[in-house]
Amino acid sequence: MRLWSMPSSGNSYKVRLLLSLLGRDCEIVDVEDASPELARARADARLPFGKAPVLELDDGRLLPESNAILCWLGEGSAFLPADSFTRAQVLAWLFWEQNQHEGTVAVRGALNHYPSRRHLATPERMADLLDRGHAHLQVMEDRLSADDWLVGDAPSLADVSLYGYTHTAQDRGGFDMTRFPGIGAWIARVAALPGYRAL
Ligand SMILES: N[C@@H](CCC(=O)N[C@@H](CS)C(=O)NCC(=O)O)C(=O)O
Known part of the structure; x- marks a missing residue:
């Protein structure tokens, strides 16, 4: 397998983290934001939706979307429960991560982190992202x-999935994590899992 992965991105990191937790071998191809490598991967049709991450299977099939990749890799492992209701609860968090959490926590972090996006970080937008x-x-x-x-x-x-952007919410996004001690303890629990790898 080969993972087309953006080193600085939480969406790519969550896939690298799961691979490591599962002890799965995978070639990692770095396609950093705004890099020639990212442009080449797009031009070579390696990114079906134009974004990273994408998992390329040994037979050449391409799977985009970080949480879809997590589901595919997690199948048959304890990370994706067999019980249908518990599994649906996992999916509920994955959908919420993409349509709610990422739109504020990851976006505010990206506006702070990537110099090319600073011009989009108006005070009004940053205040709104902080509140939400x-x-x-x-x-x-x-x-x-x-x-x-x-x-x-x-x-x-x-x-x-939620660890991907939550663990950098303070450093990158400027969120006040002292308000969330339960999240702080959970971040430490994830980081203590066997096979854990840092961003
Ligand atoms: N919903 C997608 C989002 C993928 C995404 O937005 N990837 C960003 C990095 S986090 C990207 O490829 N950005 C490069 C660009 O848009 O040029 C997922 O979860 O994989």
């Missing part, structure tokens, strides 16, 4: 102040 991002982080805090993991009583793809 804190509300999204509160949703996680509500769960994690009472439970160790987002679904059930074991780590799942939900934790791997």
Whole structure:
């Protein structure tokens, strides 16, 4: 397998993290933001939706979308429970991560982190992202102040996916994580998992 992966991106990192937790071998091809390598991967039709990450299987099939890749890699492992309701709860977090959490926590981090995007970081937009991002982080805090993991009583793809951008929310996004002690303890639990690798 080969992963077309953006080194600085949480979406690519969550796939690299799961590969490492599962002990799976995979060639990693770095396609950093705005790089010639990213442009070449696009030109060579390696990125079906034009974005990274993409998993290229040994037979050449291409799978885009970070959370779809997590589901494919996680199949048959403890990270994707067999019970249909528990599995659907994992999927609910994955959908929420993409249509809510990423739109504030990751976007504010990206506007701060990538110099090429600074001109888009107007004070009004940054204030709005901060408010809405804190509300999204509160949703996680509500769960994690009472439970160790987002679904059930074991780590799942939900934790791997949400960890991707949440663990850099303070450093990159400027979110006030002192408000979320349950998330802080969960970040430490994820980082202690066997096979963990850092961004
Ligand atoms: N929903 C997609 C988002 C992928 C995405 O937006 N990738 C960004 C990096 S996080 C990218 O490839 N950006 C390069 C560009 O747009 O030129 C996923 O979860 O994989």
